[in-house]
Amino acid sequence: MLNIALFGPPGAGKGTQSKMLIEKYNLAYISTGDILRGEIAEGTELGLQAKDIIKRGGLVPDEIIVQIMEERIQTDTEVNGFLFDGFPRTTVQAYILEGLLLKMNTKLDCMLSLEVPTDQLRNRLLDRAKKENRSDDTEEVISVRLKEYDTKTAPVANFYKEKEIYHGIDGLGGIDQIFERLTSVVDQTLQKSWINLVLLGPPGSGKGTQGRKLAEQFNLEYISTGHLMRQEIKKDTEMGQSAKTYMEKGDIVPDEIAIRLIERQIRKHPDANGFIFKGFPRTIVQAYILDGLLRKLGSVVTSSINLDVSTLESIKRLTYRGKTEGKRLYDDTDIIIHRLEQFEKRSIKVSNYYSKQDKFEIVNGLGSEEDVFKRLTDVVNKSFKKIR
Known part of the structure; x- marks a missing residue:
């Protein structure tokens, strides 16, 4: 998901560039002004509250703004993200936006600010006032509006500069030139x-x-908690000794061990394009843990894919593996059945968790290795297009 905040003083050309950006990246356009006017025109409860406040000369409070925005965000499900025009305008609203996006398991990716010299803005606005016969847009009024913009937005700009996602964009030149700077x-x-x-x-x-093949195909790092734990067991480390007692019985290893192993593996690959997580999360708690781990690094889960095979097929495959050199600690028939029971019991909550975020796909796991891989790559490519 791609989320952009577009800023710019009056006369900077925000409206023109917004239209081009939402078309190029398939974004939903979120303008608090437009949404408020729509709510008022439709006579909704929130719209009537806002109308009453505006009539009395007041500013619509953030409590109403956030409700209206949340409703709008939740209705736009067929887009790749959102373009926020003129929001947030205060640091309080910046925190509100953080919370709204966090609730959707996403974040603001960049804050783009169109920068145009004041004299150029003044000339543009005066020219527009003449063309559109806006007699109230005098030079004095325009100067006040521009000064007010600078005063109000400076703290917000600093907020995003600290997060290192603020980008000042030269707003001078032709429409296509400016658009090229923005898209770059x-x-x-x-x-x-x-x-x-x-x-x-x-x-x-x-x-x-399939996880290893996908990692190679898409230049991602493959993280298998099971493999990492088996390495620890082989080295006879403290973590390995602890994990072994659980793995021998086919039980889930304590989350504390998995967290340490995953964090360590991520730190080994600071320049990675991303990760494929196999064997984690297995529980709803672990799904929250993974979100927390990635959020800490400024990232999120892009997509989850469930390889669908029947219980009978799983038993056949694992029983066969148990007779080969690749046999594992937990490839005993009783343990296989126990592990499958554990999966059935816990997996539905994990699947639902990602499904509610529109991040869940099911892929048929039957057929040749190549056939399954082809199905997976089709799904992964579709996921990539959503964010790139």
Whole structure:
């Protein structure tokens, strides 16, 4: 998901550039002014409250703004993200936007500010006033509006500068020139965004085989908590000794161990394009943990894919593996059944968690390795297009 805040003083050409950006990146346009006017025109409860406040000469409070924005954001589900025009205007609203987007398991990717010299803005606005016969747009009024913009937006600009997502854009030149500058920054931002895939599916569904192939195909780092734990067991580390007692019984290893291993693995790859997580999360708690781990690094889960195979197929595959050199601690028949029961019991909550965020896909795990991989790459490519 791509979320942009577009700023610019009156006369900077924000409206023109907004239209071009939302078309190029398939974004929903969010303007608090437009939304408020729409609510008032429709006579909604929030619109009537806002109308009454405006009539009395007051400013619509953030409490109403946030409700209106949340409703609008939740209705736009067929877009790749949002373009916020003129919002947030205060640091309080900046925090509100953070919370709204966090609730959707996403974030603001960049704040673009069109920068035009004051004398140029003044000339543009005076010229527009003449053309549109706006007699109240005198030079004095325009100067006050421009000064007010600078005063109000400076703290917000600093807020995003501290987060290192603020980008000042030269607003002089032709429409296409300015648009090229804007898209250059947006495209660079997208390239910096991690692609994080969660590979779900029952034991024996082929997650390991396909996860490694996907990592190679899309230049991502493959993180298998099971593999990391087996390495710790082999080295006879403290974590390995602790994990072994659980893995031998087919039980889920304590979250504290998984967290330490995942964080360590992520730190090893600071220049990664993203990660494929196999074997984690297995529970709803672990899904929240992974969100927290990625949020800490300024990222989110891009998509989750469930490799769908029947219980009988899983048992066949794992029983066969148990007779090969690749046999694992937990490839005993009783433990296989126990692991599958655990999966059935816990997986539905994880699937629902990602499904509610529109980040859940099911892929048929039957067929040749190549056929399954082809299905997976089609789904992953579709996920990539949503954010790039």
